Amino acid sequence: MEARKPAWLDALDKQRFFVSCSVHENARKKEKNICCLDCCTAICAHCLRSHHSHRLVQIRRYVYHDVVRLQDLDKLIDCSSVQSYTINSSKVIFLKKRPQSRQFKGSGNMCTSCDRTLQEPYVHCSLECKVDYISRQGKDFSPYLRTCQSLQLNPELITAQEADVGGDDGNETTRSTVVQGEDDAMCSSDSENFSMPYVSFIRKKRSGILNHCSRSANRTSHDGIAASTSRRKGIPQRSPLC
Numbered sequence: 282m283e284a285r286k287p288a289w290l291d292a293l294d295k296q297r298f299f300v301s302c303s304v305h306e307n308a309r310k311k312e313k314n315i316c317c318l319d320c321c322t323a324i325c326a327h328c329l330r331s332h333h334s335h336r337l338v339q340i341r342r343y344v345y346h347d348v349v350r351l352q353d354l355d356k357l358i359d360c361s362s363v364q365s366y367t368i369n370s371s372k373v374i375f376l377k378k379r380p381q382s383r384q385f386k387g388s389g390n391m392c393t394s395c396d397r398t399l400q401e402p403y404v405h406c407s408l409e410c411k412v413d414y415i416s417r418q419g420k421d422f423s424p425y426l427r428t429c430q431s432l433q434l435n436p437e438l439i440t441a442q443e444a445d446v447g448g449d450d451g452n453e454t455t456r457s458t459v460v461q462g463e464d465d466a467m468c469s470s471d472s473e474n475f476s477m478p479y480v481s482f483i484r485k486k487r488s489g490i491l492n493h494c495s496r497s498a499n500r501t502s503h504d505g506i507a508a509s510t511s512r513r514k515g516i517p518q519r520s521p522l523c
Contacts, residue, residue: 285422286412289336289357292321293376294409298340298347302327314340318357318432329434336432341373348373354408356432359425363411364403375407 293316302311302325313323319335329337341348343366351365351372365372380395390399394410405411415422 286416287422287426288321289316289318290408290412290422292316292318292323293338293349294412296321296323298323299342304328315434316340336429337434338432339434340376343368343373343375346379347376349376349408350374353432355427356429357427358408358411359427360408360411362403363405363408364399377409378407 296313296316298314298316299312300323302313305311305325305327308327310326313325315324315326315329316322316338317324317328317332317335318338320332323340324332338349338353341350348366348368351360351374354360354374360374363374365374367373378395379397381397390401390404391397392399392406392410393404393414395406397406399406405414415425
């Protein structure tokens with residue numbers, strides 16, 4: 282039977298995420314970190330109003346790789362054979378293949394597409410590897426797909442996105458929607474923006490301490506000099522002659 286792959290699976294595989302939105306290139310928060318499954322396209326926070334009734338999935342970043350939360354993706358397709366990873370208390374699944382540069386000689390399962398070592402009972406390391414395996418086998422995708430009429434973003438995320446979008450003032454560095462990773466490679470401008478006022482505060486505080494110490498030292502030295510100059514030696518007393 283000929284494999285029939287849904288268009289939204291192609292979108293998750295071929296769309297580029299975390300790039301600037303060409304429609305809102307002069308606005309803040311313009312990176313594409315959301316995938317509209319009905320339109321099969323990547324959108325930014327400014328595009329949400331045009332897709333408010335569509336099925337939406339938030340794309341996250343982990344060590345330069347695109348990931349999706351397991352609880353979101355599992356509503357669309359069976360992910361039981363795809364290895365998930367727990368990052369920041371959330372289970373995520375990688376969207377693209379991640380082939381290993383070194384061949385592993387230990388025990389364990391191997392990915393069906395990229396030969397990455399996996400834990401049992403998983404046989405796919407990413408969503409792309411599972412889709413490729415189904416396509417190569419010539420299977421129908423319908424047994425793996427799940428009926429999902431509505432899939433919305435987290436309400437807290439939408440509120441935060443709209444609040445950020447509402448405060449546009451010029452071209453500022455956007456904050457990436459990322460998941461903290463072990464290599465710290467996906468650090469966004471979030472950490473930089475939040476650390477700068479703290480560093481300047483520390484510098485000001487330290488400079489204030491240094492100035493206070495220098496003033497105290499000058500005052501002490503000045504008082505010491507004044508005390509030494511005001512102190513006069515008395516007339517020396519000779520011992521009586523015997």
